[in-house]
Amino acid sequence: MKAVQVAFDEGTLSELDARDEVKREGRSAVLRRVTEEYLRRRREEEINERYRQGYADGKGLGEEWAGWVEEAACLDE
Numbered sequence: 001m002k003a004v005q006v007a008f009d010e011g012t013l014s015e016l017d018a019r020d021e022v023k024r025e026g027r028s029a030v031l032r033r034v035t036e037e038y039l040r041r042r043r044e045e046e047i048n049e050r051y052r053q054g055y056a057d058g059k060g061l062g063e064e065w066a067g068w069v070e071e072a073a074c075l076d077e
Contacts, residue, residue: 006031 016022022030
């Protein structure tokens with residue numbers, strides 16, 4: 001891991017430090033977890049936006065994929 005320096009205003013830092021989770025696990029662990037969750041959500045949002053853009057024309061997968069939905073066995077379950 002690499003150490004980084006982050007600045008917080010006193011009120012935010014006091015509120016963070018007052019949390020039981022921070023007392024138990026430490027600031028770094030909590031901030032790492034929060035950052036990982038933020039990045040995961042952003043990746044999901046970006047993927048969802050790409051799907052929205054890709055299917056925005058309402059044509060779905062296009063002619064070359066016509067009929068393949070019916071072949072998917074998992075859709076029958």
